Amino acid sequence: MSPNSQPPGLVRPAAVVNAEIRALWTDPRVQLTAEGRAALERLYTEWAAAVRAEVVEAA
Template sequence: MSPESVTPGSVRSAAEVNERIRALWLRAGGSLSAHERAEYELLVVEWAAAIRGEVVKAA
């Protein structure tokens, strides 16, 4: 996953991003390559933003 593939203000839910993170770890067998690590980092940032958005909506 390249930085260009993550859209700022993504509309994916935290649950959806979490599923992608879990799938990445499963594919990687528990050990991430440099490319997978970069993808993981982008997903974690997206997940955190989605969580913040969901908390704001709930408040």
């Protein structure tokens, strides 16, 4: 397990994931590699889960 990974079920804050998305794709005019697109898709999925978790906590 890498030092940055979390136990299953824990969701990183949306702001943290958003920062990774922004760092990965600094210029939307530049196409990402296949690996970059795959990483971006994983981050988008994680970001959506984080947003949902934050909404549930707020409720």
